[in-house]
Amino acid sequence: MMLLLGCGKAAAPAVEAAPETAVPVVLTAAPTAQAEQKISIGVAAVETAAPTAAPGPLTGFVIGLDPGHQLVYDPAREPVAPGSSETKQKVAGGCRGVKSGVYEYEVNLDVSLLLRDMLEEAGATVIMTHEVLDVNISNVQRAQMFNEANVDLGIRIHCNKSDNSKTAGAFMLVPTENRTKFYEENVRAAQVILKAYCAETGLSMRYKDGITYRNDQTGFNWCTRPIINIEMGHLSNPSEDALLSDPAFQVKMARGLFNGILQYFRPDLVAAANE
Numbered sequence: 267m268m269l270l271l272g273c274g275k276a277a278a279p280a281v282e283a284a285p286e287t288a289v290p291v292v293l294t295a296a297p298t299a300q301a302e303q304k305i306s307i308g309v310a311a312v313e314t315a316a317p318t319a320a321p322g323p324l325t326g327f328v329i330g331l332d333p334g335h336q337l338v339y340d341p342a343r344e345p346v347a348p349g350s351s352e353t354k355q356k357v358a359g360g361c362r363g364v365k366s367g368v369y370e371y372e373v374n375l376d377v378s379l380l381l382r383d384m385l386e387e388a389g390a391t392v393i394m395t396h397e398v399l400d401v402n403i404s405n406v407q408r409a410q411m412f413n414e415a416n417v418d419l420g421i422r423i424h425c426n427k428s429d430n431s432k433t434a435g436a437f438m439l440v441p442t443e444n445r446t447k448f449y450e451e452n453v454r455a456a457q458v459i460l461k462a463y464c465a466e467t468g469l470s471m472r473y474k475d476g477i478t479y480r481n482d483q484t485g486f487n488w489c490t491r492p493i494i495n496i497e498m499g500h501l502s503n504p505s506e507d508a509l510l511s512d513p514a515f516q517v518k519m520a521r522g523l524f525n526g527i528l529q530y531f532r533p534d535l536v537a538a539a540n541e
């Protein structure tokens with residue numbers, strides 16, 4: 267009742283100023299901050315009442331996927347962290363399958379697109395830094411895309427290489443504690459998702475617990491949201507190359523990542539399933 271009276275009083279000049287548009291009149295009619303708040307709540311309620319896709323277990327979560335690298339690398343430099351005089355290439359070249367010849371950027375994008383579809387199917391909002399290879403988006407820009415979308419978790423998706431062709435396994439990078447406000451979330455996400463990934467794919471976990479801590483990653487240091495980086499395996503290892511470059515195996519890779527993301531955001535579902 268009070269809200270209606272308030273609107274009525276303030277609405278008169280607004281109507282005169284802009285008689286041709288009905289909606290702005292309502293929105294600009296608020297005479298006080300208090301009334302404005304009430305009106306905006308009302309507007310939000312109307313918006314959420316609009317028809318949307320059927321809710322899934324990840325509805326309401328915003329997940330960022332950054333398929334590592336791109337068709338052509340960018341050797342121009344950018345600061346490795348805000349305010350830093352140290353610089354790195356805007357986009358490094360990535361690695362290549364030692365036997366298959368597949369480019370890392372292809373594997374990264376193919377798996378990311380499969381994962382995107384699985385996440386969207388489960389109701390998540392997915393923010394992709396790119397969906398085609400012929401782009402030029404620096405690591406700072408990729409981080410900023412995640413910041414602007416306010417992602418609940420950003421995942422940088424890569425493959426690794428080693429000078430030793432026997433080196434194998436998947437692992438995670440997370441920002442060191444001084445580079446993130448979300449250290450504990452990041453470590454938990456990395457643990458849960460890597461474990462699920464290795465379980466689904468059968469790939470081994472490199473290092474003792476599969477996690478390495480990095481303060482030198484541009485894509486981490488510019489990101490103000492929770493963020494992790496998976497290295498899905500080694501393209502320098504002939505047997506892992508054969509798997510990582512296989513489209514059928516890539517579905518398993520995406521499924522493993524999806525399982526882990528679901529477990530990370532919805533541990534309640536996992537607990538219920540185990541009862």
Ligand SMILES: [Zn+2]
Binds near residue numbers: 334335360361
């Ligand atoms: Zn890479």
